[in-house]
Amino acid sequence: MHFASDNSGPALPQVMEALSAANRGFAMAYGSDAIMDEVRAQIRDLFEAPEAAVYLVATGTAANSLALATLGQSWQTVFCSSVAHIHMDECNAPEFYSGGAKLTLVGQDDKMTAAELRASIEGEETRGVHGPQRGPVSITQVTEFGTIYTLDEISALCDVAKSYDLPVHLDGARFANAMIALGCTPAEMTWKAGVDAVSFGGTKNGCMGVEAVIFFDPKHAWEFELRRKRGAHLFSKHRYLSAQMQAYLADNAxxxxxxxxxxxxxxxxxxxxxxxxxxxxxxxxxxxxxxxxxxxxxxxxxxxxxxxxxxxxxxxxxxxxxxxxxxxxxxxxxxxxxxxxxxxxxxx
Missing domain, CATH: 3.90.1150.10 (Aspartate Aminotransferase, domain 1)
Structure with missing residues (x-):
């Protein structure tokens, strides 16, 4: 009777089998393995985004923090809900990896509204050089309280962000659970609604430890690669991340x-x-x-x-x-x- 966390459960059998299969022989390091080429194609196809830049890291904290650091600057602030994982459960990792960007908490609940987001954005960049500048918006889907943004709600938040020329990140640690609940496609819950980057979770839903970071505009690719390496999250034996994600995506597992x-x-x-x-x-x-x-x-x-x-x-x-x-x-x-x-x- 274990209901403590989906982090506590076992990995899918096919994920463990894929790890064993990947453990044979030699493979190129640092993400140059042949399995990663397949994963990249799988994710691009899944998200209907043939030009997307796709990367793997081992933890959700790394995925969120490195993505937000890539989308923003150290003198900016990230807009998120008052109980977002990046605020409550990541030990200031987004601030650390971005070199000091702060977080601005939007609303009092697990879901931001478009009106609350607009008010929070308007509250920044009011002190010129002395205050934080407006930066990325981060949406958590599924939220920390187990609720889900509808597609219209995501679109409304993205519309507000775009009206200020701000990028949008989606923390999808439980991406699959939200998508199934909504009955939508990955594209509909992300770039078609206005999302620029997504942390696509695997660990909570049957992987041993892997998350994908997806940028729908490949202009962010090189900066993310540098930040991932500098942040010590570029695996040398990357094939073990690739193998997990490949098996996770295969046959709709x-x-x-x-x-x-x-x-x-x-x-x-x-x-x-x-x-x-x-x-x-x-x-x-x-x-x-x-x-x-x-x-x-x-x-x-x-x-x-x-x-x-x-x-x-x-x-x-x-x-x-x-x-x-x-x-x-x-x-x-x-x-x-x-x-x-x-x-x-x-x-x-």
Whole structure:
């Protein structure tokens, strides 16, 4: 009954098989391997972007930080939501890799609105040389609270950014989960809506550790290559990144994994809705959710071996009915038996 994170689950079998196959013989280093040529073609085809510059790194933090550093300047600010991963969970890596660019937090929730973004942009470049200049906009999809921007919402944010000639980055650590939930194509959720660069996640959805960085305008290619090398994220034995991504994309494995993860979460959410005393902080739309449950219910679940994170509140306290909030995440590998066992314990 493991619902702590989709980072905690296993890699897809075909990804591990691909790593084993890539481990035979010799291959050119630093991304010059033949597998990477195939990956580049796969991603360009998938995103309907034949000229896109495509790169691989091992972590989402590297993908986001290096992409934003490439899109902006050290004297600029990056606009993002108040709970964006780049703000809450990357130890100031975007600021570090950009050489000092700051973050401007937009709104008070996980999703920015176009009006909030415009107001935040208007609030910068008001002090001439003394203040930060306007820089990239970064959108998180799926958001940190498990909700999803619609295509219209992404387009509206991009329209605002473009009206100030600002580039847009999409943090897609859970890209596949959002795309499946929306029933759209990768192109529709990115460049067709106005996105300039995307961190295309693999790790949370079945890879061992690989993320793609995609620039739809190849003018950014050389700068990213330099920043990746200087930032110590250019793998010498790059074929092991390439092999993961190749297997992830082959035969729609990435889509199937996201379908499973989303379906697991939907089943879990449906079961929790049927239990008295359980409520959702945000409507679950992909594969993670934030749930308020009575303290006594949490204690039963942890005693039964469930693993997940308390988000707000404490298990310590005298009132067994006090609501305590938790984050629950489903990956592709969780079985229906595990979910049902969790629900049975929750029901008491």
């Amino acid at each position: 990435w889509k199937e994994a996201a379908v499973k993860a989303n379906a697991n979460a939907a089943h879990l959410a449906g079961g929790l809705r049927s239990i008295d005393g359980v409520s959702f902080m945000y409507p679950p739309q992909a594969n993670l959710m934030f749930v308020a449950m009575p303290r006594a219910m949490h204690k039963r679940l942890f005693a039964a071996g469930a693993e997940y994170h308390i988000w707000s509140g404490s298990l310590e306290g005298d009132d067994p009915n006090e609501m305590v909030e938790a984050r629950l995440v489903c990956d592709w590998s969780i079985s229906m038996d595990e979910i049902n066992a969790f629900l049975d314990v929750a029901r008491g």
